[in-house]
Every structure is written in C-alpha cells, then in structure tokens.
Amino acid sequence: MFGKPTADDEESRSPSSLKAADVRTDTTPVPASSHGALLSSQPADGAGRGRYGSISHGDGNGDNDLVTAAEERDLKRGLAERHLSMIGIAGAIGTGLFLGLGGAVQTGGPLGALLGYATVGLVVCAVQFALGEVCALMPVTGSFVRHSEFLVDPAWGFAVGWNLVYGNLLSIPSEITAICVLFEFWTKLNPSVWIITFIILTVAVGMCFVQVFGEVEFFFALLKILLVVFLVILGLVIDLGGVPGTPALYFKYWSKPGPFVEYLASGHWGKFLGYWSVMTSAVFSFAGVESIAMAGAETRNPRKAIPAACKNVFIRIVLFYMLAILIVGMLVASDDPRLEGGGDSVTQSPFVIAAQAAHLPAVPSVVNAVLISSAWSSSNQALLSGTRVLYALALKKQAPAVFLRTTSWGVPYACVALFSVFMLLSFMSLSSGALAAFYWLISLTAAGVLVSWIAILVNHIRLRMALRAQGIPATRLPWHNAWTLYASWWALGMCVVILLTAGFKVFTKGNWSAEAFVSSYLDIPLVAAAFLIWKFVKKTKVVKLSEIPLRAALEQAEQKDVHDEEDAS
Numbered sequence: 001m002f003g004k005p006t007a008d009d010e011e012s013r014s015p016s017s018l019k020a021a022d023v024r025t026d027t028t029p030v031p032a033s034s035h036g037a038l039l040s041s042q043p044a045d046g047a048g049r050g051r052y053g054s055i056s057h058g059d060g061n062g063d064n065d066l067v068t069a070a071e072e073r074d075l076k077r078g079l080a081e082r083h084l085s086m087i088g089i090a091g092a093i094g095t096g097l098f099l100g101l102g103g104a105v106q107t108g109g110p111l112g113a114l115l116g117y118a119t120v121g122l123v124v125c126a127v128q129f130a131l132g133e134v135c136a137l138m139p140v141t142g143s144f145v146r147h148s149e150f151l152v153d154p155a156w157g158f159a160v161g162w163n164l165v166y167g168n169l170l171s172i173p174s175e176i177t178a179i180c181v182l183f184e185f186w187t188k189l190n191p192s193v194w195i196i197t198f199i200i201l202t203v204a205v206g207m208c209f210v211q212v213f214g215e216v217e218f219f220f221a222l223l224k225i226l227l228v229v230f231l232v233i234l235g236l237v238i239d240l241g242g243v244p245g246t247p248a249l250y251f252k253y254w255s256k257p258g259p260f261v262e263y264l265a266s267g268h269w270g271k272f273l274g275y276w277s278v279m280t281s282a283v284f285s286f287a288g289v290e291s292i293a294m295a296g297a298e299t300r301n302p303r304k305a306i307p308a309a310c311k312n313v314f315i316r317i318v319l320f321y322m323l324a325i326l327i328v329g330m331l332v333a334s335d336d337p338r339l340e341g342g343g344d345s346v347t348q349s350p351f352v353i354a355a356q357a358a359h360l361p362a363v364p365s366v367v368n369a370v371l372i373s374s375a376w377s378s379s380n381q382a383l384l385s386g387t388r389v390l391y392a393l394a395l396k397k398q399a400p401a402v403f404l405r406t407t408s409w410g411v412p413y414a415c416v417a418l419f420s421v422f423m424l425l426s427f428m429s430l431s432s433g434a435l436a437a438f439y440w441l442i443s444l445t446a447a448g449v450l451v452s453w454i455a456i457l458v459n460h461i462r463l464r465m466a467l468r469a470q471g472i473p474a475t476r477l478p479w480h481n482a483w484t485l486y487a488s489w490w491a492l493g494m495c496v497v498i499l500l501t502a503g504f505k506v507f508t509k510g511n512w513s514a515e516a517f518v519s520s521y522l523d524i525p526l527v528a529a530a531f532l533i534w535k536f537v538k539k540t541k542v543v544k545l546s547e548i549p550l551r552a553a554l555e556q557a558e559q560k561d562v563h564d565e566e567d568a569s
Helices: 007-011 069-074 081-092 100-137 144-151 154-183 191-207 210-239 267-285 289-293 302-331 350-357 363-395 413-430 432-443 448-469 484-501 514-521 523-538 550-568
Strands: none
Touching: 081 210, 081 289, 081 302, 100 144, 100 267, 100 289, 100 302, 100 350, 100 448, 100 484, 100 550, 144 154, 144 363, 144 448, 154 191, 154 363, 154 413, 154 448, 154 523, 191 210, 191 363, 191 413, 210 302, 210 350, 210 363, 267 448, 267 484, 289 302, 289 363, 289 448, 302 350, 350 363, 363 413, 432 514, 448 484, 448 523, 448 550, 514 523
C-alpha cells in the first residue's frame, strides 16, 4: 500500500513467517541491559516459539520485532506510574461526566442511569484488567494495536490502528471547537482567537518531552478530580438541605417522577430500553481509559507501571462516576425541562442546574473553567494516543516510513506535524454549513471506542488460549488474575451487543435518522474494509496459537525486570 513490497515484506506477512536464518540457536542469553533486541530462544521443548522462537530477530530494524530497536533507541522513557494513572483519569473524566449525566437521567431515570453506568463500569473493569495483563507481557508503543498483530492477525492490527488514527485526527479539532463554544459562556470574542491559541498550545505540548505531557495531564486530572469531589460534596449539601433557604430533597425524585423512565415504549420494555440507551451512551463517557498504555516504550518500568495504572484508573473512575450519577439522580428530576438541549452548554449540567436552584451563582463559572481545561486535556491525550499509534503502524510498514522520524528527545515530530494540519479543521466551526459537515465526519468515529475495547478483549482471550495451547500456566505472566479470562469473554459479548444495538432508536417507528444510523454503524464496515484490504494485499493469516512466541516473551519479561528497575531509579 505504501510502496512496492520487497522480499522481506513477503517474509513478514505474519509473525509466524520469520526466516529460519534469523533464529538464534545458541544458549547465550542477551544481556538484560541490551536495548536493541529481546531475549532470543533457548533450547527447550520448543513450545511457544513457532517456527522462529523469538519476538526479536535479525538486525532489529523493526520489520518483524514486537519490541523494536527503533522504539527502544528513538523514544525516551519519561512517564511514571503516577502519570499513567492520571492520563487514564484525565481521558475518561470529561464533558461526559460534567454535562452528559443529565441526559442519562433524562433517558433512563435516576436508577436506570445508575444501573447503566454500573454495567458499563464492569465492562471497563474487564477491559482494563485485560489490557494490563497483555501490556505487562508486551509493553510496546501502540499498545493493543501492536498486540493485535502478534496475537491475532497483522491485518486486524492494521484495521484497528488506522481506525484509532482517524478517530484521533478528528477528535482534536472537535475538542478545540468545544472550547470555543464554552468560552461563549463568558465572552463573545471571535472564536478564531481561541482556535489559534489552543492549536499552538496543543502542538507545543505535543512537541515537548513526553514527561512534560505527563505533568500537564497530571495537573489537569488532579483539577478534574478536585472538581468532581467538590460537586459531589456540594450536591450532598444541597440534597440534605444544607444551603439556607433550600429544602432538603433526599430521594424525592426517585419517587416522583420515579426511578425509571419509559423510553420509546411503555411498561417494563420501555424502562429496559431507557436503561439500555443509558448504557450505550455511557460507553462513550468512559472512552479514553484504554489510552494509558499507548506509550509503553516511553514508560519507566512499564511491566509494573501499566498494570498498576489500569487497576487504579478503574477503581477511581468507576467510583467517581457512580457517586456523580447517584448525586445527579437525587438533585434533578428526570423530567426537568432544563435538561433539554443535548448538553451543549454548561447551563445543561445537572450540577449547575442544582446550584442555580440553590442560588449559588459562582458554580457555573467554576464548572465552565474546568470544562475548558477538560476539553484541552482531551485534545492533548488524543494527540499522544494518535501519534504513538501512527508511529507504531510505521514501525510495521503499515504507514509511510516518514512517520518514524523523531526528535532527539524522543517525540515523533512527523506524526505531530500531520495531526497539527488536521487541527486546522477547527476553523470549520466558523461556518455553519462547514460545521455541520465537520460534526458529521466526527460522528463516523462514534463506534471507535467499542472497536478498541473489542480488540483489547480479543487480544487477551487469544493470549490466554495460547498459554493453554502451549502448556504454560497463567501464573508465569508478569501480572494476572484468575477471573480475567471469564470476564473478558463476558465483556466481549457485551461490547459486541452494544455495538450492534447502539443505534436501535432509528429502527423504532417514527425515529428513522440517516445521520444517526451512519454515526452508529458506518465504523463497522470501515474497519472490516481496512482489515480485508490489508489481508488481501499482504495475504496475512491468523496467527496460530502454537506459533505465538510466548516463551520468548516470558523470558524477556523475567530478565528485563532488573533493567526496568534501573530505568525507574
């Protein structure tokens, strides 16, 4: 696709097609301090080594390696566990929490919204633990995109990777556009001023050493956490009648209009549809938690930092969302007309509605300020995630080689340059017609988060199946839990069902919308087309379970722990 294939390309169509000449057959281990290659094969029973026995080979140029010499050499380790935890929190706590919860209560009722978010929270738990297990074994830049190539099929990695790149390319200008809308709450200054300002700021952070990005996201995540804690406490005070002149509410709105809302139908079926609608929208509120492992090669001691971050992020995010949705259901009635409007402005925030009813005029400005920081934080995270995935695709010759170029401090500047060009799409918001077209393009990526979660879960299931096929106990993994395989199967089923039913409203009488149908389902054939095109062009094959190089990966993980500890110190 990006040039005439060479003989080496033909040999590298899948991880199981490595040339025999590239296999090490001696028994001398590679020193733990080596950055250029991973531990190669040792004489054993041969299980788990396929036809080549190693996840690194040859000259280490990165054509077939999992952890390549290029990323070890060109990328710099600047992220610590605290950065990863906060990056995940910063990505998941955004406008969906501060503005979107009102819509959830309006659609499903206070209890329906709580159950919907709780269900998706369990799916997020399975996704995070699955991601942590695989990343602890294979901490690479590009995370689950690269895992897909070695555990499933190179064509699957290509499809998932480009789907992520496309989504992030459009996500950044959409966040910058959202910032312009939020500033209108305070001032009518020409939006182009804010567009130029935040494009410059985003590019500046993207071009800095990755540790600078980590510190910026750490600050914004801390800001979001403090706001959530403040709003939860404020909500409790208002609900319990702690504000002078404001009566106590308690669970008033759970009795009338009731804990559930009948959505699109009457009776129990309507209440179930309300719950299900909340669940499908909750998926997109949690989007971003999977990005914490994208910069595996830029993380200190990644085999310990990434799993720990996955666990911490899940606990904190689910706790924040559960508390927030519970409080919102106590503060605002599901039939409150002020929730109308789709949550496009800070005035639709249920916390702001409750604060205004309690005559607390400063709260809207505080929430708006944090919303602006949240939107910019999300654009920074999309830039990190998108550029690292694009770099990872280039490593495997699934993107032009120009995107392998990095600065001396380890930033893939060619990738940042491409994303910077797409940031100019923000100026489409200055024209009403162009803005409509822009949001239509963004809507095409709406299902991308579910595709990413499905990829993570499939990777984990394939890893566990390969362990069983090769007679390797799961206890040898750097990080594992006994229940995660069952959780991954359940979560995979849930993700597939949610993906297929995300646009169910358009199939009900009188609710057909071509735009809604496209935004809900077009991503599915796009990913399928990318998969089939790469599979046809490169003639890739599904990797056999017996040929996934797990023993080499496990040996490398065991011997690299010492080196990672040195990096972290």
